[in-house]
Structure formats: C-alpha cells, structure tokens
Amino acid sequence: MSLPRLAHQQLGSGPEVILVHGLGANRAFWFGNLALNLAADHRVTLYDLRGHGYSERPASGYSVTDHAADLLALMDELAIPQAALIGHSLGGAVALELAVQAPQRVRQLALLDSRIQRLQASMYLHEVEPLSAYEQDVARRAGGDWRQEPEVGLRFIEAAARLMLANPGEGLRDDYTPFGEGRGARRAARQFVELLERTTLRQDFPQPGAEPARYGAVEMPTLLLYAQPSRALKSAAALAAALPQARLQTLAGVGHFFPITHPQATAEAVRALLAR
Numbered sequence: 001m002s003l004p005r006l007a008h009q010q011l012g013s014g015p016e017v018i019l020v021h022g023l024g025a026n027r028a029f030w031f032g033n034l035a036l037n038l039a040a041d042h043r044v045t046l047y048d049l050r051g052h053g054y055s056e057r058p059a060s061g062y063s064v065t066d067h068a069a070d071l072l073a074l075m076d077e078l079a080i081p082q083a084a085l086i087g088h089s090l091g092g093a094v095a096l097e098l099a100v101q102a103p104q105r106v107r108q109l110a111l112l113d114s115r116i117q118r119l120q121a122s123m124y125l126h127e128v129e130p131l132s133a134y135e136q137d138v139a140r141r142a143g144g145d146w147r148q149e150p151e152v153g154l155r156f157i158e159a160a161a162r163l164m165l166a167n168p169g170e171g172l173r174d175d176y177t178p179f180g181e182g183r184g185a186r187r188a189a190r191q192f193v194e195l196l197e198r199t200t201l202r203q204d205f206p207q208p209g210a211e212p213a214r215y216g217a218v219e220m221p222t223l224l225l226y227a228q229p230s231r232a233l234k235s236a237a238a239l240a241a242a243l244p245q246a247r248l249q250t251l252a253g254v255g256h257f258f259p260i261t262h263p264q265a266t267a268e269a270v271r272a273l274l275a276r
Contacts, residue, residue, distance in 0.1 A: 003073045004061075007054035008047035012039030015107070016080050017274070019046050020071065022089030023205070024157050024192045025178035026053030029088065033263030034270065042274070045083070047074060049094070051195045062204035064090070064117065068097035075105060084108040084274055088259055089178075093117065093209065096239075099218045100210040108273050110223040112266070113256050115153075115232035116239065118208035122150040128231045138163060153231070154205060158196060161189035178257070215242040221276035222246040225269050227254045247273075 009027070017038050021029040027046035038044050048055040050070055051062065071094060075083065084107050087095035092114025099106040115123065125146050131139065135156060139146055142159035149155050157178065164179070164186065179188040195201050222243050226236045228250035240248040251258055251265055259266045 003070055004050045004056035004058050006047050006050065006056075006070060006074050008045060008074065008078075010078075011035060011044045011046070012042055014042040015274070016083035017042045017044045018071070018075070018080070018083045018085050019044060020085060020087035020091030020095050021049065021052070022087075022091045022178060023154070024052070024161070024188065025088075026188060028053070028184065029178070029260070032260050034086075034259055034267055037263075037267045038270070038274075042084075045074075045078065045080065047071075049091075051199060051201065052191070057195065057199065059198070060200040060204065062199060062201040063207040064093045064097045064209040065101075065207070066204070067094040068101055068209070071095075071098050072102055072105065081105070082107050084110070086110040086112070086270055087114060088112040089114055089256065096218070097209040099220065100214050103217045103219065106218075106220050108221045108223075108276065109218065110225060110270055110273055111236075111239065112225050112259055113227050113230055113232055114235065116209070116235040117206060118210065118212060119238040120232065120235045121206070121208065123153050123231065124148075124150060125152050128152055151206060154202075157192065161192045164189045165193065212238070212242055215239075216244065218243050219245060221273060223269060223273040224248040225266070226250050227256060227258055228252045230256070 019030045021027060026048045030046055035044050035046055049067055051057040082105050085095035092111030093116050095109055099109050138159050141163060146152060179185040222245050224236050224239055224246055226233060236248055240246050249269055254262050
C-alpha cells in the first residue's frame with residue numbers, strides 16, 4: 001500500500017524533535033509558541049497528518065496505526081534516525097503508537113492531553129460533562145440526541161465545523177476547537193467536514209492501537225502533560241502506571257488546547273522532558 005504525501009517543514013538545528021498535531025488541526029497548531037521556542041536549539045519537524053492541512057487525503061487509513069506508519073515513513077524520508085516525539089490529543093496517540101512499534105526511533109515522548117482508544121474506548125456525553133457554555137450552544141443548535149453518541153468529542157468538532165460553514169460571519173468562541181482563527185479557520189473547518197464525508201475517518205478513528213501489554217517497550221523518558229480537569233485523565237492514569245519512565249504532570253484550570261492558550265507552561269514542561 002502506497003503512503004500519502006505528507007506536507008512538512010523543518011525549523012532550526014540540533015537534536016531532532018517532531019511535533020504531531022491532533023484531529024482536525026494542522027501543523028500551524030504549533031506556530032503559536034512551541035515550534036519557535038524549541039527551534040532555538042533543536043531541529044523541529046512539523047507535518048500535517050494524512051487528510052489534514054496540505055497533506056494528501058487518501059480514501060482510507062485513518063487509524064492511529066496508519067498515522068504511526070505515515071510518521072515512520074516520513075522519518076525515513078527525512079533521514080531522521082531518532083527523534084523526540086511531541087503529540088497533542090490524537091497526535092499523542094500517534095506518537096505513542098510509533099514508540100510501541102519502533103521504540104528505537106524515539107528518544108523522548110510527550111503526550112499532551114491525549115486520549116488513548118485502547119485505554120478509553122468511548123467518550124459519551126455523561127463522561128465529558130459539564131459542557132462549556134459554547135459546547136452547550138453548539139449541541140443545542142446542531143440538534144439531535146447526543147446522549148447515545150460514543151464519540152461525542154468527534155461529533156462536537158463536526159458540529160462546530162458545520163455551524164461555522166453555515167454561518168460565515170460566525171467565529172469559534174471557544175478553545176475546544178482545532179480550526180484556529182482567521183481565514184485559515186474556515187478552510188480547516190471545510191476540510192474536516194470533507195474528511196468525514198469522503199474518507200473512512202469516522203470508521204477508522206475508534207480503532208484501538210497497540211495492546212497495553214506492549215507498553216513495557218516504551219522505555220524512553222515520557223511526559224504525560226494533561227489539563228486538570230481533563231476528559232482524558234483516565235488515559236493519563238493508565239499510562240502513568242504502564243509506561244516505565246512516565247511522569248504525569250497536570251496544568252490546573254487550562255482547557256484541552258493548552259499548547260495554544262498556555263504556551264509558556266507547555267514549553268517549560270516539554271523542555272524539562274528534553275533535558276532528561
């Protein structure tokens with residue numbers, strides 16, 4: 001099976017770091033602070049996941065295992081023998097999957113508020129309450145019964161994207177959306193809707209990655225950086241117990257997108273990991 005072309009760029013020089021964005025986002029997610037911060041003394045590689053940003057959009061292949069294979073192929077293409085992997089949300093799950101499949105290629109590992117499907121198979125409405133005011137507004141306007149939806153986070157992002165496209169003058173008034181701001185936000189929202197409509201992402205997204213019995217191979221220094229509260233703390237607790245060199249750190253009062261909203265705290269925690 002041929003792998004898709006992945007749009008990417010590199011900044012700086014020094015030890016290799018790769019930043020992996022989450023569902024519905026693109027590599028611009030990291031431009032706010034972390035990419036430039038780390039590029040001062042590292043070579044930072046940013047890329048768009050398949051179907052995101054300016055990467056190719058194949059019709060299928062959107063599980064964490066597929067994304068991890070893409071990342072490994074990109075490392076080979078760029079002649080990166082080993083790197084620190086920093087992933088947010090889905091990007092953290094992708095980074096973990098690669099660390100399990102090819103631990104010799106990962107120097108350090110950071111998961112930023114990542115839910116791991118194998119450890120936290122569903123995300124029902126009752127598991128994510130209370131909703132923010134914006135989330136309540138999106139759910140009300142989108143309509144339908146959200147109570148039986150097993151992937152309420154995915155459904156929320158889809159609903160927010162569709163509302164944004166249906167109301168051109170409306171911005172996204174919350175930090176729980178991956179589309180960013182400005183002109184690029186509408187493009188990202190439209191791209192995400194097309195991704196759901198034209199690929200198998202909706203079916204592939206819930207597919208779990210490696211079995212937890214294999215987590216023992218992840219022996220590199222690992223940072224688990226999570227919001228407090230977080231809807232993925234169940235994953236965080238299980239990872240902290242299973243990964244040999246994991247350190248769990250929480251940031252109080254921040255949202256899921258804290259790498260954007262709290263860039264300095266994120267950079268400090270990541271730099272501490274890179275020094276291990």
